[in-house]
Amino acid sequence: MSEYIEHDRQGVSVGIVEKKLFTFAEAPDEMVLENGTRFGPVTLAYETYGTLNAEKTNAILILHALSGDSHAAGYYEEADEKPGWWDIMVGPGKGIDTHKYFVVCSNIIGSCMGSTGPCSTNPKTVQPYALDFPVVTIGDMVVAQRKLMDHLGVKKILCVVGGSIGGMQVLEWTVRYPDMVMSAIPLATTTKHSALAIAFNEVARQAIMADPAWNNGNYYYGPKPNLGLAVARMIGHITYLSDESMRLKFGRRLQDKGDFSFNFDADFQVESYLRYQGKKFVDRFDANSFLYITKAGDYYDMEKQYGAGSAVKAFSKARAKFLVVSFTSDWLYPTYQSKSMVKAMKKNGLDVSFLEIEAEWGHDAFLLPNERLTTLIRGFLERVCRETTT
Amino acid sequence: MSAEKPQHNSMRYDLQIIASWIDPGSHVLDLGCGSGELLRFLINNKQVRGSGIELEENKVASCIEKGLTVLQGDINAEVPDYPEQTFDYVILSQTLQQVYAPDTLIRAIMRIGKRGIVSFPNFSHWACRMQLLSTGYAPVTKQLPYQWYNTPNIRVITIKDFRKFIYDVGLKILKEVAINTHSQNRYGKIIKFLPNIRATYGIFLIGN
Numbered sequence: 001m002s003e004y005i006e007h008d009r010q011g012v013s014v015g016i017v018e019k020k021l022f023t024f025a026e027a028p029d030e031m032v033l034e035n036g037t038r039f040g041p042v043t044l045a046y047e048t049y050g051t052l053n054a055e056k057t058n059a060i061l062i063l064h065a066l067s068g069d070s071h072a073a074g075y076y077e078e079a080d081e082k083p084g085w086w087d088i089m090v091g092p093g094k095g096i097d098t099h100k101y102f103v104v105c106s107n108i109i110g111s112c113m114g115s116t117g118p119c120s121t122n123p124k125t126v127q128p129y130a131l132d133f134p135v136v137t138i139g140d141m142v143v144a145q146r147k148l149m150d151h152l153g154v155k156k157i158l159c160v161v162g163g164s165i166g167g168m169q170v171l172e173w174t175v176r177y178p179d180m181v182m183s184a185i186p187l188a189t190t191t192k193h194s195a196l197a198i199a200f201n202e203v204a205r206q207a208i209m210a211d212p213a214w215n216n217g218n219y220y221y222g223p224k225p226n227l228g229l230a231v232a233r234m235i236g237h238i239t240y241l242s243d244e245s246m247r248l249k250f251g252r253r254l255q256d257k258g259d260f261s262f263n264f265d266a267d268f269q270v271e272s273y274l275r276y277q278g279k280k281f282v283d284r285f286d287a288n289s290f291l292y293i294t295k296a297g298d299y300y301d302m303e304k305q306y307g308a309g310s311a312v313k314a315f316s317k318a319r320a321k322f323l324v325v326s327f328t329s330d331w332l333y334p335t336y337q338s339k340s341m342v343k344a345m346k347k348n349g350l351d352v353s354f355l356e357i358e359a360e361w362g363h364d365a366f367l368l369p370n371e372r373l374t375t376l377i378r379g380f381l382e383r384v385c386r387e388t389t390t
Numbered sequence: 391m392s393a394e395k396p397q398h399n400s401m402r403y404d405l406q407i408i409a410s411w412i413d414p415g416s417h418v419l420d421l422g423c424g425s426g427e428l429l430r431f432l433i434n435n436k437q438v439r440g441s442g443i444e445l446e447e448n449k450v451a452s453c454i455e456k457g458l459t460v461l462q463g464d465i466n467a468e469v470p471d472y473p474e475q476t477f478d479y480v481i482l483s484q485t486l487q488q489v490y491a492p493d494t495l496i497r498a499i500m501r502i503g504k505r506g507i508v509s510f511p512n513f514s515h516w517a518c519r520m521q522l523l524s525t526g527y528a529p530v531t532k533q534l535p536y537q538w539y540n541t542p543n544i545r546v547i548t549i550k551d552f553r554k555f556i557y558d559v560g561l562k563i564l565k566e567v568a569i570n571t572h573s574q575n576r577y578g579k580i581i582k583f584l585p586n587i588r589a590t591y592g593i594f595l596i597g598n
Contacts, residue, residue, distance in 0.1 A: 323454065342461065346471045351441070353454050354461045358447055375455045383457030 013083060014049040014091045014098050017074035019114055021045055024147045031144065034137040041123070044148050045070045045107040045114025049090065050098035052154065057389055059154040060096060060381070061145070062086065062105040063162030063169040066236070066293055067285055069113035072105035073098070088369045095374035096381065101158065106148055108141040108169070110293050112286035115144075119220065119286040130288060131217035138165070138300040142172045149180070156180055158388060159381055160320075163187035163366040164333065165297045171341070174318040175306050183321040183384040185377060188330050188366045190337035191311055192301040197332055200239050201294040204232035208287045217288050229287040230278030237277050242329035242362035246270060311344035321351040321387075323380040325373065327365040328358050353380065401427055403571040403578035404483060404509045404591050411507060411565065411595055412436055416478035419443070419503065421465045422485040426453035433458070443468045466495055472502040483509045484591075487543040493559055500561060500598055509593040512568070514548035516587050532572050533590050549585055549592040556596055565595035 025031040025040030033039050047070045052059060062072050064085065073090035075083050089095045090103055107115040110133070118133040125132075149157065160173045160181050167189025174184045193201070211228025213219055241249070254260075255272040266272040307314030322345055326338035335356045345352040357372055359365035366373065401409070405428045412418060414436045420429050423442025426449075432438040441459040444450045453460035461468060465482075466489065480503030482495075487510050489495050499506045511533040518529035528538045536543065547555075549568055556563050568585030569592075571578025581589040 321459075339463075343471050346461075346468075347473060349473065349476060351459050352461065353441075353459050354463070355447065355450050355454060356462055357451075372451055376451060379455035379457050386457070 007083060008087055008091065012091050012093060013087065014074040016078070017047050017049060017071070017076065017084070019045055019047055019070055019076070021114060022148050022151050024144075024151070031140070033134055034139050035135060037134055039134050041116070042109055042144055042147075043114070043116045043120070044109065044144055045111075046148055047071060047073075047084075047105050048152070049073055049103045050101050052102040052152070055389075056154060057156060057158060058101045058385070059149070059152075059157050060101045060103045061149065061157050061160045061173075062090065062096070062103060063145070063160065063166035063173075064105065064107070065162070065164035065166045066290075066297070067233075067281070068166070069111070070105045070107040072103070085367070089374060089377065095377040096161070097378070100385070101381070102154075104149070104152065104154075106145045108293070109144045110136045110141070110289060110296060112289040117286065118217065118288035118292055128220040130220065133288070133292065135295060135299075136292060137296050138168050138172050139176065139305070141296065142169055142176055145169070145173075146177060146180075156182055156388075158385060159183045159185060161185040161187070161377070162189075164189055164363065165293065167333075168297065168300050168302075171302055172300075174320045174322075175302065175314060178317050178319040181318075181320045182388050183323070183380070184318075185323045185325070185380065186338075186341070187325050187373075188327055188333045188338075188363055190333050191303050191314070191341050193298050194334075194337070197239075198298045200235055200332070201298050204235045205291050205294060207231035207235065208291060211287075214287060217291075219287070224282065225287045226282040229282045229285065229290060230275075232287075232290055233278045233281040233285075234274040237274055239332045240362055240364040242331060242360065244329055244360045245362050245364075248360065249273075311340060312347045315341070315344045315348050315350065318345070318348070318350060321384055322353065323376065324352060324354045325366070325376065326354075326356045327361070327363070328356055329360050330363040330365060332363040400576060401431055403575055404569060404593055405431070406576075407567060407569065407580075407593055408481060408483060408507050408509065409436070412438065412479055414438070417476070418479045418481065419472070419477045420481045420483075421469065421499070422482065423449075423453065423458075423460060425449050426456055426458045426460060428481070428483070429453070429458050429460075430456060465489075466491070466498075469495065469498045469502060474501055475504055477503040479503060479505050479507055481507045483507070484511065486510045487545045487547055489545065492545060492555070496555075496559055496561070496596075500596070504597070505564065506561075506596045507593070508552070508596065509591055510547050510552065511543070512549050512586065512589050512592050513546045514550065514586050515590050519587070531590075549589065552592055552594060556594070562597050563594055564597045567593050569593065 023043040025042040030038040030040030071084040072086045073084040110117045112119045122129045160170045162170045167186040170186045208228035211225035213223045214225035250270040253269045255269045303311045303314050326335040342354045418438045418440040420442040429440045450462040480499045521529040568581040568589030569578045
């Protein structure tokens, strides 16, 4: 996911919010990971907005994409330059209305945004885990989030919503904990990465691992693999946009110059943009986390895990009502992938709505202000809220 | 009791009749559901479990915003996905005349539904007949307002044709009514005398 965060045009916001931490899986009750090993303690960073009602029926769980964090909405301090990453959708009177719903945004295991990940300190060695951190899966992320929801006293989640790798977690929630999830909104996502998506992730990982500073993941006391991580981010950004959006946004325009420089500086605006995005990313993201999270995304195959290769069988476990949304210009998670999950849901007699939104901004469209997406989510949530409480 | 008595006067007239045929609490699929007018009426007034399929993004969005369960897609591609006998009623209103393979679609509908409800403009209405006879041009009417080269209505169906079609594909007509109304009109009347000449639309309830 790219960063598009802007202040709300109407100035509507949940206001000042706080990042919270929840730690569990202390010895001897470590988490059993999908790879079979035991792991703990685990900390998850999360934020909540709005109030859980007395019946505990109004909880919405937001799950973020690759480079996101628990900061979905509001500001940590009044002077913050930017609000949370989905502030356009989450807030008072917005698509996900914090007046009505108790909204939780959970970070993921493996992240570097406050949860336990490769840059966290291994209590056994008192050193950063680095590559001693276990290879976690989307399933592990969801098991950890389940612990968080238990901790918050939420037994039934009105809706689990997220895009991209966050959308994979949404799907995982619906089949791993079917009785907890009343409804689900998987946005711009898939039950399994295509070869194309894996290929881009692999090139991005190779960029990091080819950086000498990466040093087999042990760089926490020295120079970081910033060049490799920046290139990885540049590759990601290409896949989040589209031919059309790049043509509109950059074309062949030059950056601050009238003619070519006849050297290898950034001549084109698109080059300058990618370099800027790459550079900005290294300040806030850990290269090892990038490796772990992209690997989790690539490993995920809901059909294989829950249906012996059959999407229909996999979704036979789900009970949620679904709103599936894809975007016309998204070539990283193309519409055919959403359609195939919708087909499997239909075959199971699940309550599913589906829309492909016309949008030129590629995969990133789910993060951008989009009145249509806002009203869709609002209408869907109002209905499931009505049907769940009556 | 007249089963065809319209129940709701803010809906298109043919939809009012269709709504009157549906048993409360049943499971309904509306093919080409538009902005979800009929679905919403059935859910609110007949407590049906309803969902719809619609091709146009704007209309699908408008349905989902209203809290309806609607899929964007082509009905010919979407219908075969449902398990057998999923629905009590599958509705195809004012769409059959735009379908490329009506026989395939009707069979698919009757596989996933116990009953089918089909409405379509009657091409043998006297106004059509008169135009063809007197002017020699393909008829252009309020119900079929297009020229031959830009019409989405690629199938020319009459009430008699439809009866024969249902017989030919091995299905049964359980109920039929012919009405005189305009395509988007809320008012109309039931035509009992010479329907194939006097009615602008036919509505059929079909079963296996």
